[in-house]
Amino acid sequence: MHxxxxxxxxxxxxxxxxxxxxxxxxxxxxxxxxxxxxxxxDALAFGFAILAEDAGWAHLSLNVEYRSRRxxxxxxxxxxxxxxxxxxxPGCGNLATVMLAGDELDIAYIEVEDV
Amino acid sequence: MTRIAVQEKVLNENQRLAAELRQKFAEHGIxxxxxxxxxxxxxxxxxxxxxxxxxxxxxVAVLTGDIQTENDADRLARAGFPARQITTGGxxxxxxxxIDRALEGWELQDLDVLFIENVGNLVCPSSYDLxxxxxxxxxxxxxxxxxxxxxxxxxxxxxxxxxxxxDLLPYLNFDIGLARENVRKMHPGVDIIEVSCKTGEGLHxxxxxxxxxxxxxxxxxxxxx
Numbered sequence: 253m254h255x256x257x258x259x260x261x262x263x264x265x266x267x268x269x270x271x272x273x274x275x276x277x278x279x280x281x282x283x284x285x286x287x288x289x290x291x292x293x294d295a296l297a298f299g300f301a302i303l304a305e306d307a308g309w310a311h312l313s314l315n316v317e318y319r320s321r322r323x324x325x326x327x328x329x330x331x332x333x334x335x336x337x338x339x340x341x342p343g344c345g346n347l348a349t350v351m352l353a354g355d356e357l358d359i360a361y362i363e364v365e366d367v
Numbered sequence: 368m369t370r371i372a373v374q375e376k377v378l379n380e381n382q383r384l385a386a387e388l389r390q391k392f393a394e395h396g397i398x399x400x401x402x403x404x405x406x407x408x409x410x411x412x413x414x415x416x417x418x419x420x421x422x423x424x425x426x427v428a429v430l431t432g433d434i435q436t437e438n439d440a441d442r443l444a445r446a447g448f449p450a451r452q453i454t455t456g457g458x459x460x461x462x463x464x465x466i467d468r469a470l471e472g473w474e475l476q477d478l479d480v481l482f483i484e485n486v487g488n489l490v491c492p493s494s495y496d497l498x499x500x501x502x503x504x505x506x507x508x509x510x511x512x513x514x515x516x517x518x519x520x521x522x523x524x525x526x527x528x529x530x531x532x533x534d535l536l537p538y539l540n541f542d543i544g545l546a547r548e549n550v551r552k553m554h555p556g557v558d559i560i561e562v563s564c565k566t567g568e569g570l571h572x573x574x575x576x577x578x579x580x581x582x583x584x585x586x587x588x589x590x591x592x
Contacts, residue, residue, distance in 0.1 A: 258377055291494070360372070
């Protein structure tokens with residue numbers, strides 16, 4: 253439900269970036285969305301399309317790269333993808349593993365072309 | 368075609384404001400907690416009985432977020448401490464800017480503790496840093512033991528999970544052992560406190576948690592200075 257404000261933050265970031273590069277227009281923005289970031293990809297894309305058009309970037313596309321949840325074990329050093337909700341270490345059974353990836357909500361890049 | 372590398376958080380602006388708030392809270396020695404739960408889990412009730420248990424000269428204030436109505440601030444102000452409503456008008460979470468604005472006019476040097484009651488929602492508030500010392504997630508025994516599994520983001524970010532309404536346990540099929548296990552699955556190191564705002568059970572442990580954590584936070588702030 254907050255995807256619209258997130259989409260707005262992405263569009264604003266693109267608008268600000270383009271201001272620094274006269275003579276170009278943005279064509280694609282790359283975003284990383286983690287499994288537990290709390291963001292729904294489809295709702296984000298829906299809000300983004302409307303807001304991008306509103307900002308004057310009707311041809312701007314959103315490229316969402318999804319990141320699954322990965323944890324690492326401090327005891328045996330193993331790194332693993334969390335399947336379901338099981339966060340204990342599959343190697344040594346340690347319960348207190350730490351999250352390495354999966355909560356991303358990052359803008360990776362903005363692709364621009366000459367006008 | 369040229370690619371400009373950005374590599375920053377989408378909510379960078381919120382992060383920046385939250386960092387400023389955190390700095391402000393540290394300067395004034397304010398311990399800040401951000402309460403997150405579904406609507407109806409008992410955030411306001413927990414705050415009501417927390418405020419009622421505090422001495423009248425405690426330097427505590429409350430900000431409470433809702434989409435509409437001033438009802439919660441009215442309820443909380445009855446305890447005699449400053450309470451302000453943040454009415455988001457549709458937004459499903461509080462963000463750092465709303466907190467910054469809501470603090471205007473309060474003498475921050477006179478505050479020791481600030482409770483922020485977020486909009487009732489287990490999803491969106493977990494993405495927004497408010498400069499708090501800790502997020503607290505509440506869920507109540509009428510909600511189902513698998514709630515932590517359904518909302519992994521907030522359960523893995525919260526430092527304390529409060530299981531509320533335990534006075535209702537005799538009337539429900541809620542397996543509190545399983546609920547605790549699910550909380551720990553999402554966040555192995557999290558603290559869990561079971562409370563009933565109705566009977567007062569567990570409140571002592573909760574107040575002790577606030578005291579211990581706020582002392583640790585002020586020691587840390589002093590060390591930085």
